[in-house]
Amino acid sequence: MSAQAQTTTPERGLRTDPFLLEAQDLKVTFRAPGGRKLHAVDTISVGVRPGETVGLVGESGSGKSTVARTIMRAYEPEGGHIFFEGKDIAHLNERHLLPIRGKLQMVFQDPYSSLDPRWTIRRVLAEPLVAHNYGTRQKINERVDYLLKVVGLPADSAQRLPSQFSGGQRQRIAVARALALEPKMIIADEPVSSLDVSIQAQIINLLRDLQERLKIGLLIIAHDLALVHQISDRIVVMYLGEEVEEGPADEVVGRPQHPYTVALLSATPVPEPGGDNKRIVLTGDPPSPIYRPSGCRFHPRCPIARDRCKTEKPPLKEIGQARKVACWYAGEMPAPRDLWAMQGKALTAEELAGPDLRS
Numbered sequence: 207m208s209a210q211a212q213t214t215t216p217e218r219g220l221r222t223d224p225f226l227l228e229a230q231d232l233k234v235t236f237r238a239p240g241g242r243k244l245h246a247v248d249t250i251s252v253g254v255r256p257g258e259t260v261g262l263v264g265e266s267g268s269g270k271s272t273v274a275r276t277i278m279r280a281y282e283p284e285g286g287h288i289f290f291e292g293k294d295i296a297h298l299n300e301r302h303l304l305p306i307r308g309k310l311q312m313v314f315q316d317p318y319s320s321l322d323p324r325w326t327i328r329r330v331l332a333e334p335l336v337a338h339n340y341g342t343r344q345k346i347n348e349r350v351d352y353l354l355k356v357v358g359l360p361a362d363s364a365q366r367l368p369s370q371f372s373g374g375q376r377q378r379i380a381v382a383r384a385l386a387l388e389p390k391m392i393i394a395d396e397p398v399s400s401l402d403v404s405i406q407a408q409i410i411n412l413l414r415d416l417q418e419r420l421k422i423g424l425l426i427i428a429h430d431l432a433l434v435h436q437i438s439d440r441i442v443v444m445y446l447g448e449e450v451e452e453g454p455a456d457e458v459v460g461r462p463q464h465p466y467t468v469a470l471l472s473a474t475p476v477p478e479p480g481g482d483n484k485r486i487v488l489t490g491d492p493p494s495p496i497y498r499p500s501g502c503r504f505h506p507r508c509p510i511a512r513d514r515c516k517t518e519k520p521p522l523k524e525i526g527q528a529r530k531v532a533c534w535y536a537g538e539m540p541a542p543r544d545l546w547a548m549q550g551k552a553l554t555a556e557e558l559a560g561p562d563l564r565s
């Protein structure tokens with residue numbers, strides 16, 4: 207598949223209509239042992255329009271799950287807003303959140319621990335329907351049968367227990383459960399990271415298919431930029447709790463501006479027969495969100511950092527339509543394809559087009 211083939215509309219990633227879900231300047235801190243503050247999420251803003259897919263990427267520990275859980279109100283944000291259909295839900299109590307919960311659903315990373323092993327699949331899928339007074343028993347049963355069909359599971363799955371399903375099938379069940387109440391928005395946190403690589407594409411395709419068919423807003427969270435690119439209209443890149451880059455998916459992957467994004471892309475294995483791996487390797491672990499580096503948080507690991515980066519924090523700046531970056535020297539780090547070009551070897555058409563990130 208070429209990079210063009212997956213572009214659904216010319217405006218992919220360039221819509222300007224209002225957000226369905228918008229986290230605005232979200233700030234979440236935890237207390238670390240010893241009483242110090244752990245800055246898990248520091249003024250992150252991310253919005254998703256109706257029927258839009260937005261990818262949130264970053265290494266493990268960058269705060270992605272905290273963003274998701276805070277939007278789901280498992281945590282109370284220390285600062286910022288969470289607008290859903292224009293209403294700030296950041297501090298609503300559980301009673302007022304209940305009607306919103308049906309419309310805003312989540313799919314988790316681990317389909318093993320997210321399903322009760324003693325419950326039949328019918329009970330798993332009926333439970334949210336019962337809780338929200340969906341209707342008569344017959345209506346609920348019909349809905350369960352429909353949900354199984356929608357996610358591609360056989361009709362007799364309803365009588366079975368989670369243990370009788372593979373990881374990929376369990377994730378289909380989790381998606382079916384998320385769809386039960388006809389949500390307008392789904393947050394999927396690393397939905398395929400625990401699955402075999404061979405199954406990952408099936409679940410990603412299912413999510414993309416459902417999202418397009420049902421016009422659901424989707425926030426997909428993953429550490430794998432290539433995977434997020436497959437499905438997203440727009441991408442937001444996070445580092446150490448902060449946003450470093452944002453833009454239409456093809457732009458962020460095709461013309462990354464932040465050195466961290468370039469490094470994330472370089473981490474994607476590109477098969478190069480006979481050649482060594484010309485990757486920019488991210489050295490060391492990400493710094494601790496308790497003791498964050500001064501200036502640009504990325505400077506200790508950045509190949510192009512200069513003195514200024516150690517002391518002055520680069521603001522998140524607009525650099526074009528729907529495009530933002532937080533780097534004093536944005537665009538100065540060569541993208542992987544340019545690095546290959548600099549090696550002086552002839553480039554194939556595919557290499558010129560950039561890495562095929564969907565293989």
Ligand code: ADP
Binds near residue numbers: 246265
């Ligand atoms: P990601 O999902 O990107 O891997 P997380 O949001 O899980 O990142 O974690 C971000 C940071 O917050 C990490 O340093 C993590 O250890 C810390 N953290 C996450 N949840 C909690 C919690 N409930 N209590 C204390 N620290 C937490």
Ligand code: MG
Binds near residue numbers: 272395
């Ligand atoms: Mg996580």
